[in-house]
Amino acid sequence: MTAHDARLHAFRTDLADVRLKGEVTADRFVSGQPVRITAPVADVRKAPRPDAGVNTQLLFGDDVLVFEVAEGWAWVQAERDGYVGYVADTMLAGRDQAPTHIVSVPRTFLYPGPDLRFPIAGQLSMGSTVTVTGAAETRGTHYAVLSSGEAVIAGHLRPVDEVAADYVSVAEMFLGTPYLWGGASGFGIDCSGLVQLAMRMAGRDVLRDSDMQAATLGEPVEPGPDYAGLRRGDLVFWKGHVAVMTDAETMIHANGHTMLVSREGLKDAIARIGYLYGGPTGFRRP
Template sequence: MTLNPRLNAFRDDLADARLEGQVAAARFVAGRPARVTAAVAPLRRQPRADAPLDTEALHGEAVSVFEEDREGWAWVQLAADGYVGYLPTGALGQADPVPTHVVIAPRTLVFPGPDIKRPPLGDVPMGAAVRVVGEAEDHNARYALVEPAGAIVIQHLAPIGQRSPDYVAVAERFLGVPYLWGGKTASGIDCSGLVQIACAMAGIAAPRDSSVQEREVGTRLAGVEALQRGDLVFWPGHVGIMLDGERLLHANAHHMMTAIEPLAEAIARIAAKGAPVTGVRRLAVG
């Protein structure tokens, strides 16, 4: 069986020690646990700033580091979905302490203290994980105090493990977000990134690529008849989420944003480019 290099860390010169005996490499190493400390970090196909963006790693995400200081890049594997690629070394920090909460708003601001009138330190996206060490309150809001130093309004966070009851409603919050190949935040997102982050917020594990989502997420349906809210419709290299029996929500390059359109129109437009629907999947939710 040929291993997928996007999901298995191996090169001719270096490989994950867990793959010894399965792949050929000059050297095998155990991955060092680390965590993303940047708000969002690009995971690129090669260790260059102009290399293709395969996906994005979010603040607090756990990674295994196999090689560091490759001209400012680290070769890593993401713990959540197994994606392999190169992250900027400056975006990584220690694996501990472990985060306690996750961001549930599309984006939230991190203030230097419990005061919304102070200039924010920055922002973090939905799905980012933070460690809450206390709470505070002023006349404007209640805040979670997060490490290493900052405050986030408490309604934008939930304890890790708490699930959204409707992953489609999560996906709808990205309506109008610009299309970005490899993106998975409210600053830019692609079709499979939209499915993955929405599912994650509902406690549903989804692979990163649409082709793998088509094989592994939910159960296969016979066709596009009798669709319901939450069903996934697949084309070669593309996926969309049904809002109901007729309308499709998808991050797509035609609208260059996350948009809603009748499924029939999407099927006709994409078929005109030689790409028919390849599958429909229904997720087990609740």
């Protein structure tokens, strides 16, 4: 991370966030316009091209600031974690209503009405926020009715101001979820995306990438001889990778080895990863 990391500050040589005036050089400074993500998952790309790499993802209901819209792409900054990049401009709309609930299960379906036999209208990831305007019951199943008229299983939502007690338990809900580089949703997720989303559901917004998390999350912890000083919830970092300890010996992580969110013994992982990438670079207690 640098003082003006381009992942976290909206600036280019031709255009920059007005809040950075006097700190960076640009031809023009503008104020970001507040909008909201309307796609189930929005890829945030490095450049305004469909073949550009995906750095992260935004979820339905995420608030962003838009600094430029051109040729089908919007240059945005996420308000929750500050990440900057390009999303398709069709995935944005105004902030007409405040969200009331958040999806609290890894994945759920949107129905065109309160009936699970209806063909689905879409799907949402954990962390997506919605506006609930009513309730319905059909054949004993309870639904939350959204401002759009669509319905979600009521038990898959919780009020936006309620948080999980243990972020590790949230991370464990994603076991078996496919690994996806840049992924930040229940449909596919990477190592730091898993940490970020699990912690968000426990009421803590943290930065996105593993190097950011290694520099800012909690405090360094000394693992001790044979790593016996580690405990549930501690984070283990490698260069470009992070895992969550579920107990003193076992960790959970989204990884390219199994291409899943999976459990692995810490010592086994250290031996396996070390062959290519070296040993852990640090341990932190959030």
